Amino acid sequence: MTETKNNHSKTGVRFFGEITALLSHELKNVLAIINENAGLLEDFSVMAVGGNPIDPERLGMIAGKIRRQVRRADEMIKRLNLVGHSVDRPLDTVNLAGLVEIVCTMAARKATLKAVSLAITPPSDPVTVKTDPFALQQLIWVCIDRAIRIVEASNTVEIAIKSTTNGATIVFGPMEAIRNKPADTGPEWPQKELLGMLNADLVTDRNQGTLAVQLPVDITE
């Protein structure tokens, strides 16, 4: 029991560490752009002292660029805040499409670096499950991370959310890599504990080339 708890903690810390590293890295990029825009304003002021007039239109453009980076940073911090607060309630009713979208946006940079796109097919009606939001986020992250690693560059990882008779499913793929190398499809992280916490199953369909997380409608039932 203690070992299982330790594994949960390690997995959670690792997930949070990776998210924090990824987003803080992105925030430093945002700061770099704001910093360069501030530098450009300084350059203009130095030139103005030398008798070169400042173009007001240009100043407006710089202000717009700074504002855009502030919005970008704000989105990142909101996401980080959402992940942070997902541990507040160990059991909650979760809108799956919303949760998948949050995790996808956090993984977007990772996907870009591999030249892979992520595309969510939302359900026609909202699909909700009563579950542990923090554990579910981690499991979705594990699956997206794995999908990004195994798909070829320039491809898209499709993610579909569907309701089932017993709950819901999140389907990743189709991916050629799952069809061709079925042994190489399992997420590297200790997902067994996560699956146990969520009463979920992770199903690989070699014919379809998909990886599916099957969730019960309520983990307490």
Place this chain on the structure above:
Amino acid sequence: MSKKILIVDDDEDLLEIMVERMRMRGMTVVSAKTASEAFILIEQETFDVMIIDFMLPGIDGLQAIKMILEKQPDMRIILLTAYATIEKESEALAMGAWDVEEKPVDFDRLTRLINAQTGEAGTKLKIED
């Protein structure tokens, strides 16, 4: 003579503004969004200094440094990184990078480094034609 700089970063906003600020300092600047694009440019032209971001789609900055220095061991390469750790810095320097600069970059320091490469004094700001 104008210094010729190749700058590689996949963030278009950052690339655009750094190119502009360097040009305002009289440098000739060519930009690329990936290491693969940079390899093509290096085959075609000679650069005094290359500035490359660590995190790039496909081939990352460290891999690119290794590949470029194998072909052009004298190339001066400055690695930009948004990592706050010194591990990447040490790795890049061991690989032959000329310098590593953490983002947000101190632009004056970067300019001094570039000037040091060509042995020139500081460059004054000028308006582009």
